[in-house]
Amino acid sequence: MDNIKPREQIEKIEAYSPGTPVEEVQRQLGLTKVVKLASNENPFGYSPLAEQAMIEEVQKINMYPEVALPLLAGSLAEKLGVSREQLFFGNGSDEIIRLLTTTYINQSDEAVMADVTFPRYYTDVLIGGGTPITVPLVEGVHDLEGMLAAVRAKTKMVFVCNPNNPTGTVVGKEQLLHFIERIPSHVLIVIDEAYYEYVHSTDYLETVPLLDKYPNLIVLRTFSKIYGLAGLRVGYGLMNPELVQNLMRVKEPFNVNRMAQRAALASLNDDKFVAMTRERNEQGKRIYERTFSELGLPYFSSQANFVMVDVKRPAKIVYMDLLKRGVIVRPVGYPTTIRVTIGNEEEVETFVQALKML
Numbered sequence: 001m002d003n004i005k006p007r008e009q010i011e012k013i014e015a016y017s018p019g020t021p022v023e024e025v026q027r028q029l030g031l032t033k034v035v036k037l038a039s040n041e042n043p044f045g046y047s048p049l050a051e052q053a054m055i056e057e058v059q060k061i062n063m064y065p066e067v068a069l070p071l072l073a074g075s076l077a078e079k080l081g082v083s084r085e086q087l088f089f090g091n092g093s094d095e096i097i098r099l100l101t102t103t104y105i106n107q108s109d110e111a112v113m114a115d116v117t118f119p120r121y122y123t124d125v126l127i128g129g130g131t132p133i134t135v136p137l138v139e140g141v142h143d144l145e146g147m148l149a150a151v152r153a154k155t156k157m158v159f160v161c162n163p164n165n166p167t168g169t170v171v172g173k174e175q176l177l178h179f180i181e182r183i184p185s186h187v188l189i190v191i192d193e194a195y196y197e198y199v200h201s202t203d204y205l206e207t208v209p210l211l212d213k214y215p216n217l218i219v220l221r222t223f224s225k226i227y228g229l230a231g232l233r234v235g236y237g238l239m240n241p242e243l244v245q246n247l248m249r250v251k252e253p254f255n256v257n258r259m260a261q262r263a264a265l266a267s268l269n270d271d272k273f274v275a276m277t278r279e280r281n282e283q284g285k286r287i288y289e290r291t292f293s294e295l296g297l298p299y300f301s302s303q304a305n306f307v308m309v310d311v312k313r314p315a316k317i318v319y320m321d322l323l324k325r326g327v328i329v330r331p332v333g334y335p336t337t338i339r340v341t342i343g344n345e346e347e348v349e350t351f352v353q354a355l356k357m358l
């Protein structure tokens with residue numbers, strides 16, 4: 001196919017490499033018990049209200065879903081104190097990141113982001129034909145001053161992942177506010193809060209109340225993490241209604257399916273499930289932190305449902321050694337760091353025992 005080449009940017013892009021699936025490890029290593037702590041999924045499942053809603057909705061699956069998501073938009077707008085016009089829903093927040101870059105990035109535009117952070121920003125900017133500009137983290141935290149210094153006339157977008165995947169760290173309240181204030185108005189500020197509901201730190205900026213003041217501010221959230229609906233694919237963005245209108249022009253017509261809409265709506269009514277997940281996640285995190293300290297392994301203080309730890313050995317080797325013991329983690333970040341999702345009680349114990357045996 002030498003005469004049919006993809007666009008130039010596409011050749012620079014690596015296909016997304018997801019967390020290794022449980023079934024693959026079972027097949028390849030002949031293991032029966034395998035725990036996956038590689039994709040920051042919710043180990044406690046999802047709300048029973050979501051299940052009931054999906055059972056009811058399945059009977060309507062022959063019909064296309066509603067495009068404006070009126071029920072979900074209404075309920076979420078009320079919960080968050082925003083107008084429906086400020087809400088945009090995507091097939092996961094992944095899709096919203098892609099739509100933002102497709103809609104706003106021109107060929108010569110740049111987008112500033114951290115290194116290391118969620119890899120889709122980088123890839124989607126490249127796919128859009130723009131240039132990603134990366135600014136290294138400082139001790140696992142976004143270097144907001146460095147990122148601000150990287151903003152210039154060509155900059156169209158900046159990404160702040162807060163809490164940051166894969167380090168789990170958050171940026172300080174004052175620092176982030178000061179950053180938002182100083183970003184020029186021609187630059188879109190995308191704050192990805194996929195792990196918002198897990199945050200316990202009091203030094204964390206509530207960004208939604210700032211939307212009216214900063215029309216270039218976009219906040220991304222998802223039902224994939226604390227709500228446990230990763231397999232359904234539904235996320236949302238909060239932003240100026242004009243930005244929403246532009247994304248509506250570009251999106252696929254029926255991007256959020258019926259089951260996802262109904263399950264997300266039902267999940268919003270289950271504060272108990274969210275509180276239970278938050279609490280058990282904290283308990284698991286404390287066990288991880290205690291174990292890492294006992295083993296003398298440095299880790300970043302996490303506000304999310306995963307922790308990044310320095311295993312002081314090549315991460316790929318540690319990943320393989322843990323795999324042989326039936327635990328799937330993610331060798332990401334730096335040469336000797338792995339990211340481990342906080343599992344349920346049994347999974348946490350399995351990982352801790354496996355790590356101690358290495």
Ligand SMILES: Cc1ncc(COP(=O)(O)O)c(C=O)c1O
Pocket residue numbers: 039040091092093094095118161164165192194221222223224230233234235
């Ligand atoms: C920081 C961050 N943003 C976005 C996403 C994508 O989430 P979704 O399932 O809503 O597409 C993830 C998923 O892991 C993530 O970690």
